[in-house]
Amino acid sequence: MAVWLVPAIVAVVIGVGIFKKVNIYETLTDGAKEGMQTWVSIVPHLVIMMAAVTIFRASGAAGELASWLAPLLSLVGIPADVVPLALMRPISGTATLAMLDQIMQEHGADSYIAKLAAIMQGSTDTTLYVLAVYFGAVGIKKTGDALKIGLLADAAAFFFSVLAATWLL
Amino acid sequence: MGKAEKGADGMVSIAFAFLILAGFLFAAINGTMAEVNEALFASMGQSIELAISLAGILLFWTGVMKTAEAAGMVKGLADAVQPLLARLFPEIPDGHVVFGYIASNMAANFFGLGNAATPIGLKAMRELKKLSGDGDKASRSMITFLALNTAAITLIPTTVIAIGMKNGASDPTDIIIPALAATILSFFFAIVLDRYYAFRRRR
Numbered sequence: 001m002a003v004w005l006v007p008a009i010v011a012v013v014i015g016v017g018i019f020k021k022v023n024i025y026e027t028l029t030d031g032a033k034e035g036m037q038t039w040v041s042i043v044p045h046l047v048i049m050m051a052a053v054t055i056f057r058a059s060g061a062a063g064e065l066a067s068w069l070a071p072l073l074s075l076v077g078i079p080a081d082v083v084p085l086a087l088m089r090p091i092s093g094t095a096t097l098a099m100l101d102q103i104m105q106e107h108g109a110d111s112y113i114a115k116l117a118a119i120m121q122g123s124t125d126t127t128l129y130v131l132a133v134y135f136g137a138v139g140i141k142k143t144g145d146a147l148k149i150g151l152l153a154d155a156a157a158f159f160f161s162v163l164a165a166t167w168l169l
Numbered sequence: 170m171g172k173a174e175k176g177a178d179g180m181v182s183i184a185f186a187f188l189i190l191a192g193f194l195f196a197a198i199n200g201t202m203a204e205v206n207e208a209l210f211a212s213m214g215q216s217i218e219l220a221i222s223l224a225g226i227l228l229f230w231t232g233v234m235k236t237a238e239a240a241g242m243v244k245g246l247a248d249a250v251q252p253l254l255a256r257l258f259p260e261i262p263d264g265h266v267v268f269g270y271i272a273s274n275m276a277a278n279f280f281g282l283g284n285a286a287t288p289i290g291l292k293a294m295r296e297l298k299k300l301s302g303d304g305d306k307a308s309r310s311m312i313t314f315l316a317l318n319t320a321a322i323t324l325i326p327t328t329v330i331a332i333g334m335k336n337g338a339s340d341p342t343d344i345i346i347p348a349l350a351a352t353i354l355s356f357f358f359a360i361v362l363d364r365y366y367a368f369r370r371r372r
Contacts (some may be wrong), residue, residue, distance in 0.1 A: 005280060013233055017240040024236060031235025032228040038291050039227050050216035051209060052185050055192035058208035060199045091188070097336075101332050115347075118333060122326030122348035124356065127319040130267045131181065131297035135307065136317055137291045138298040142306040145366040147180045149312070150319035150364055157320070157355035164347035 030103065038137050045136035049129065053092045062088055077162045081107070082117045090127040090154050097121070115169055119161045124154050223287075230288035234273070243269035257317075257360065258301070260310045267296040271314060280323035290318055309370075313363050320359035322352050 017024050056062055066087045070080040078086060085099045098116075100121050107113045126152035135143055178313060196205040204320055237243050247269030254261075254268050261267055270293035277286035301308035307315075335343030 001247045005282065006285070009285075010233055013237045013240065013242065016242055017236050020240045022239040027236040027239045028232035031232035033194035034235065034292075035231030035288060036224075037229065038288075038295070039220070039224050042223075042291075043217075046220050046223075047213060047216045047227040048185070050212045050219070052188040052192075054208045054212035055196075055205055056188040057192075057353035058205045059192040059194075059201050061191045061195035064195055064199075076268060097328060097332065098327065101336070104332065104338070109333055109336035109341070113346055114333075114336075114338075118326075118329045118344045119348045119351060122323065122329040122344060123351035125319050125321060128184070130319045131315060133287065134290060134294050134318065135311075138205050138294050140298070140305060140307045140311065143181050144307045144312050145370070146186065146307055146312045146315045149359060149362045149366060153316065153320040153355050153359035156182075156358040160351040160354040160358075161347070164362045168350055169343065169348040 012071055013046045028076075041139065042133050042137045045132040053095070053128075057092070057095060058086070061114060064075060078158060079113060079116070081113045082120060086119055086120060086158050089124050090151055091129075093126040093129065112165065112169075116165045119165050119169075123161055123164075124157045127154055129142050188298045204341075226284050227291075230285050231292060233291055234270070234289055237273075238266065243273070245269070246272050257313055258310045260308065261297075262300075265296075265300070267293055269301065270296060271282045271317075275317065275321065278318070279324050281323055281325055281327050286318075286321075290314075309367050313367070316359045316363045317356075320352075322349075322356050324349065 014024055017027065054150040063084060067080075069087065070083045073083055073086070074080060081103065083102070085096050088099065100117050100133045103117045115140050127147070131143065131146055132148060134145070196202045211264070234243070244266050247266050248264065251268045252273040254271060255263075258268075270289060271356070274286055274290040274293055277283075277289055294311065297308065297311045297314060300310065324366065325345055329344065329348070330341045333344070
């Protein structure tokens with residue numbers, strides 16, 4: 001279905017544009033130019049964010065921290081095997097996809113741990129990435145409560161994932 | 170700086186400092202400094218590769234959205250969704266086109282069109298910034314919009330299903346319903362949190 005969705009959206013936009021006598025080529029390229037400015041302003045944020053996340057992960061700090069937090073999180077029903085994934089999820093989407101793959105290979109794709117990890121991954125987004133890109137693109141420096149809300153929502157999603165894995169799987 | 174950097178505003182700065190310093194500290198203790206060095210320099214190339222792969226998508230979709238706006242479609246959508254979204258965004262004036270961008274971004278997220286969601290979301294963010302008077306401080310609407318994005322509802326987590334298939338899951342799609350339940354609950358949780366913090370800031 002997805003292969004039809006994008007062409008359909010673009011075709012409808014262009015169709016309506018022609019009907020409303022819009023200069024299609026001009027608006028497409030003008031918009032692209034605007035996109036170019038946005039792109040330029042997000043690149044610095046991408047580079048710095050990936051550097052910070054890489055240092056944190058490659059040093060083993062992420063793994064160590066996960067092993068400290070595991071006993072605490074097991075109290076709310078989050079098994080130790082998925083704690084590293086939960087910890088990395090808000091800061092790196094690619095890292096956690098690799099971790100999910102690893103968990104499935106280790107425990108089997110049909111195991112409870114693998115299913116729970118998949119639900120956790122599927123129900124959340126990379127909070128720090130979204131924040132850095134969205135606020136970076138428009139030059140917001142004072143981010144208010146945004147990070148707090150995003151991280152708490154992630155924590156809630158992990159908790160809800162455990163409930164959903166128990167009742168709905 | 171100074172006073173303004175205190176409190177929640179400095180949280181992102183602290184988070185980054187923590188990631189970097191904790192990383193170096195653990196590298197020193199665990200003797201992984203060589204790996205950290207190697208990974209760090211590799212990441213710089215990777216982030217530019219990521220940026221390049223993002224560039225075309227960003228330019229293309231911003232062009233499509235500009236066309237949709239010129240054709241009056243974004244405004245039409247804005248009018249349609251305003252009754253729903255106005256409660257979440259009390260600072261946005263009646264009939265403003267940004268409601269259309271916000272709705273388009275949420276729809277793209279919902280259908281898993283991450284490619285389109287980001288450029289449209291960035292456009293919405295720009296409009297919200299104009300509305301807030303172009304400062305460097307996130308307005309209430311901008312924080313709400315970010316919360317909606319970090320906790321966005323995804324109908325079908327396609328990448329996760331693909332990894333399940335790759336690893337030979339007997340039914341890789343059985344996680345769709347539980348993941349949807351968890352993402353919907355956390356979405357509403359984020360909205361409640363956002364309202365709570367907005368209320369606290371105003372007091």
